[in-house]
Amino acid sequence: MLKPHxxxxxxxxxxxxxxxxxxxxLVCYGYDATQMEFLPDAVAFPADxxxxxxxxxxxxxxxxxxxxxxxxxxxxxxxLPKGGGIVLVTTRMNRILRIDTxxxxxxxxxxxxxxDLQDAVERLGLFYPPDPASLRFxxxxxxxxxxxxxxxxxxxxxxxxxxxxxxxxxxxxxxIKTGGETFKGVVGYDLTKLLxxxxxxxxxxxxxxxxxLPLPESRKTMxxxxxxxxxxxxxxxxxxxxxxxxxxxxxxxHSAIACVEGQFGLGMPDGARxxxxxxxxxxxDLVERQAAAIGELVRPLGLIDFRAAEDSAEAEALWxxxxxISPALKKVNPDKINEDIVVPRxxxxxxxxxxxxxxxxxxxxxxxFGHAGDGNIHxxxxxxxxxxxxxxxxxxxxxxxxxxxxxxGGSMSGEHGVGLSKSPYVTMExxxxxxxxxxxxxxxxxxxxxxxxGKIFPE
Amino acid sequence: MEPLARIENELKKCVKCxxxxxxxxxFSVLGREPVTARGKIALARGILSGSVPIDSRTREDxxxxxxxxxxVEKCANKVPTDLIVLAARxxxxxxxxxxxxxxxxxxxxxxxSLLNGLSMLAKVASPFLxxxxxxxxGLRLRFPFRFLGxxxxxxxxxxxxxxxxxxxxxxxxxxxxxxxFVGCITNYIYPEIGEAAVxxxxxLGCTVIIPNDQQCCGFPAISGGDLDTFRSLAxxxxxxxxxxxxxxxxxxxxxxxxxxxxLYPHVLGERFPELSSRFQALAEKSVxxxxxxxRLGFEPACNGTAAGQRVFYHDPCHLRSRSVVREPxxxxxxxPGLELVEAERSDTCCGLGGTFNYHHYGTSMGINxxxxxxxxxxxxxxxxxxxxxxxxxxxxGLSRGHGRxxxxxxxxxxxxxxxxxx
Numbered sequence: 001m002l003k004p005h006x007x008x009x010x011x012x013x014x015x016x017x018x019x020x021x022x023x024x025x026l027v028c029y030g031y032d033a034t035q036m037e038f039l040p041d042a043v044a045f046p047a048d049x050x051x052x053x054x055x056x057x058x059x060x061x062x063x064x065x066x067x068x069x070x071x072x073x074x075x076x077x078x079x080l081p082k083g084g085g086i087v088l089v090t091t092r093m094n095r096i097l098r099i100d101t102x103x104x105x106x107x108x109x110x111x112x113x114x115x116d117l118q119d120a121v122e123r124l125g126l127f128y129p130p131d132p133a134s135l136r137f138x139x140x141x142x143x144x145x146x147x148x149x150x151x152x153x154x155x156x157x158x159x160x161x162x163x164x165x166x167x168x169x170x171x172x173x174x175x176i177k178t179g180g181e182t183f184k185g186v187v188g189y190d191l192t193k194l195l196x197x198x199x200x201x202x203x204x205x206x207x208x209x210x211x212x213l214p215l216p217e218s219r220k221t222m223x224x225x226x227x228x229x230x231x232x233x234x235x236x237x238x239x240x241x242x243x244x245x246x247x248x249x250x251x252x253x254h255s256a257i258a259c260v261e262g263q264f265g266l267g268m269p270d271g272a273r274x275x276x277x278x279x280x281x282x283x284x285d286l287v288e289r290q291a292a293a294i295g296e297l298v299r300p301l302g303l304i305d306f307r308a309a310e311d312s313a314e315a316e317a318l319w320x321x322x323x324x325i326s327p328a329l330k331k332v333n334p335d336k337i338n339e340d341i342v343v344p345r346x347x348x349x350x351x352x353x354x355x356x357x358x359x360x361x362x363x364x365x366x367x368x369f370g371h372a373g374d375g376n377i378h379x380x381x382x383x384x385x386x387x388x389x390x391x392x393x394x395x396x397x398x399x400x401x402x403x404x405x406x407x408x409g410g411s412m413s414g415e416h417g418v419g420l421s422k423s424p425y426v427t428m429e430x431x432x433x434x435x436x437x438x439x440x441x442x443x444x445x446x447x448x449x450x451x452x453x454g455k456i457f458p459e
Numbered sequence: 460m461e462p463l464a465r466i467e468n469e470l471k472k473c474v475k476c477x478x479x480x481x482x483x484x485x486f487s488v489l490g491r492e493p494v495t496a497r498g499k500i501a502l503a504r505g506i507l508s509g510s511v512p513i514d515s516r517t518r519e520d521x522x523x524x525x526x527x528x529x530x531v532e533k534c535a536n537k538v539p540t541d542l543i544v545l546a547a548r549x550x551x552x553x554x555x556x557x558x559x560x561x562x563x564x565x566x567x568x569x570x571x572s573l574l575n576g577l578s579m580l581a582k583v584a585s586p587f588l589x590x591x592x593x594x595x596x597g598l599r600l601r602f603p604f605r606f607l608g609x610x611x612x613x614x615x616x617x618x619x620x621x622x623x624x625x626x627x628x629x630x631x632x633x634x635x636x637x638x639x640f641v642g643c644i645t646n647y648i649y650p651e652i653g654e655a656a657v658x659x660x661x662x663l664g665c666t667v668i669i670p671n672d673q674q675c676c677g678f679p680a681i682s683g684g685d686l687d688t689f690r691s692l693a694x695x696x697x698x699x700x701x702x703x704x705x706x707x708x709x710x711x712x713x714x715x716x717x718x719x720x721x722l723y724p725h726v727l728g729e730r731f732p733e734l735s736s737r738f739q740a741l742a743e744k745s746v747x748x749x750x751x752x753x754r755l756g757f758e759p760a761c762n763g764t765a766a767g768q769r770v771f772y773h774d775p776c777h778l779r780s781r782s783v784v785r786e787p788x789x790x791x792x793x794x795p796g797l798e799l800v801e802a803e804r805s806d807t808c809c810g811l812g813g814t815f816n817y818h819h820y821g822t823s824m825g826i827n828x829x830x831x832x833x834x835x836x837x838x839x840x841x842x843x844x845x846x847x848x849x850x851x852x853x854x855x856g857l858s859r860g861h862g863r864x865x866x867x868x869x870x871x872x873x874x875x876x877x878x879x880x881x
């Protein structure tokens with residue numbers, strides 16, 4: 001419980017209507033997409049960097065934990081107020097401040113919804129590529145803090161590759177700028193990159209400068225169905241070796257195909273063991289030429305079927321199976337543990353086989369799909385939490401999946417971050433030396449450990 | 460707790476992904492998490508577990524839902540948030556009593572003769588009670604009552620629709636027999652929709668049956684959490700509609716149709732198994748006017764009156780959520796000379812949400828504003844839709860700055876098209 005004088009001070013900073021302390025608000029700002037729940041003591045909605053700074057000064061003086069939050073759609077608990085404190089919601093800071101068509105940069109506040117920025121820049125013939133599945137509701141502040149990825153990462157990279165500069169409120173309340181509005185800039189440490197993916201533990205982002213690209217002229221979607229995961233994986237390698245970088249290379253393994261077919265019966269051909277969804281973008285002629293080339297390149301690799309969409313309606317039809325995975329999963333088992341490991345892309349068949357073994361060993365269904373182009377696999381461990389031993393088994397399965405990914409030179413998380421849900425495993429990937437360096441940075445910026453405490457590092 | 464407890468499994472289906480934040484019209488204006496579907500579901504779970512108090516604040520949160528069903532359509536797990544909100548409102552009404560407004564609504568809806576009497580009184584008194592606003596707005600009169608605030612709503616009909624026609628009007632042999640369920644807004648405010656419906660059905664050779672003892676569908680009652688009134692109205696409607704053998708039960712109000720298709724089977728049918736099969740049968744027989752006319756082969760006269768009209772079609776939520784989106788547009792396009800503008804925001808909520816508009820007028824009109832702007836940008840001179848409730852709301856919004864744009868029910872435009880005279 002916060003003392004009444006602190007609530008009073010909070011209200012003085014942001015205005016009475018922008019501080020919430022009713023149980024109804026506490027409940028609704030204590031969850032995210034992990035479905036873990038913790039109750040904060042108060043929720044504050046600052047309007048700008050100055051209010052954010054004053055909240056941090058107050059919190060630092062009183063040693064009250066502060067948990068920055070955007071849309072609360074994270075998959076690792078990064079915004080959750082474990083242990084209580086103030087949830088600081090950035091969604092009132094939701095203006096697109098500037099879209100500079102000459103220098104191709106956008107300056108935005110952290111509460112802007114990613115998809116809204118994309119719409120705005122695309123109307124001007126520009127392009128902001130990062131496309132996390134949550135782009136219609138997640139915020140850019142959250143995307144930067146978690147370094148969100150998305151299917152287009154294979155060609156364009158992830159959020160951090162588009163962040164040129166930031167305005168940040170440090171845990172002590174100081175407001176600093178990092179980077180700038182130019183592509184180049186090497187003066188001092190790259191604090192911008194440090195803050196990307198820092199999961200709200202080092203500072204609160206109050207302004208973001210993003211790099212934009214010209215909007216590609218056209219886009220083409222293709223679906224390739226293979227008789228083995230090896231065929232699909234060598235297709236990925238073959239396409240890229242053929243000097244074509246698709247904007248998207250999504251795959252479904254046979255567990256995902258079976259899952260969707262079982263629920264929705266889309267009529268996948270018999271023997272389909274892997275599906276690749278391939279999207280190209282660029283000049284119209286080039287895209288058509290590359291599409292034809294891909295058709296030829298993948299043919300000898302155990303191809304069962306190949307379809308290329310002629311228009312956006314057909315493209316949407318090709319995406320259908322991929323989009324139906326999530327609803328179909330729910331029918332397999334009520335609870336989903338959603339991991340997002342990464343491996344070098346040529347190890348995809350190995351990791352899929354390993355996951356199959358783990359699934360068999362613990363008798364838990366595991367459904368895999370994801371971004372084949374960058375080796376990022378969404379591993380969905382489907383359990384029923386009401387069955388007591390299942391949660392325990394799942395825990396062990398997760399540990400083995402992480403171990404396998406790390407053993408192949410990969411990482412336990414490509415997009416979602418560590419937050420609360422992966423912190424127990426973080427020492428599997430990071431050495432004491434690495435953790436020590438990270439903690440030293442954290443300690444230097446947040447000596448009282450009040451900004452998003454309890455995240456990333458094991459307790 | 461029973462109304463929520465029995466759907467506890469539905470509550471558990473929400474994985475709190477946040478998709479509803481992108482689609483909730485109320486959230487788009489208020490921007491606070493308790494408004495979203497996942498927020499309401501978290502609150503409903505809290506009510507069940509005892510962690511969220513059953514107080515005026517919870518009632519306020521639960522009232523902030525239009526029951527538009529958009530979140531259900533967009534939800535990967537199809538969590539029925541509309542039914543969850545209704546169940547929560549029922550729990551709140553049981554524990555805390557109905558709100559004064561809901562009590563009045565339930566009293567009136569439960570008693571058609573009282574409602575008729577009151578409408579007579581209002582009509583006689585209207586010249587004295589109501590201020591005038593420009594007639595071109597299609598709204599004619601404005602309520603000055605405190606409880607209606609700044610709302611601009613049309614004058615009541617001179618004579619309610621029910622009772623104007625014989626109960627059964629025989630059509631050509633071999634053509635369908637159609638029961639017409641009129642609904643309150645058509646009956647008391649827009650009887651011209653009813654006239655258009657009867658005209659069109661007769662032209663198509665149908666036998667038209669308008670059961671005189673039909674009641675309000677009950678949507679406003681259950682919307683306020685009043686299950687008893689809802690059930691009683693629904694049972695009376697079952698009896699009224701079952702009395703005459705027919706092929707279809709036609710609604711020309713999206714929300715009445717929504718009640719038959721979704722609320723009767725799910726809110727009542729699952730609760731009262733003895734009525735379940737009858738509700739199921741009604742849901743199967745029930746059809747929106749646009750779907751029925753499309754199926755019966757509506758054809759306009761060739762010397763259409765629609766020439767030169769630019770029309771913005773507004774999708775009522777309770778039709779869109781039932782996938783009735785193609786038929787109304789095709790019917791409109793069939794009118795010679797009519798230009799249907801495919802505009803942005805044709806499928807977003809108008810913001811009425813029945814009783815929502817009463818409790819949260821500012822938010823309601825905030826949602827409406829985006830629609831009105833889109834209508835303005837489309838340079839349409841007519842708005843057509845399939846729900847008299849949406850008509851009220853859009854007319855209110857248009858009366859503030861877009862007074863030249865008329866709002867009409869799809870059936871009125873089709874009837875004009877079939878008559879072929881101006």
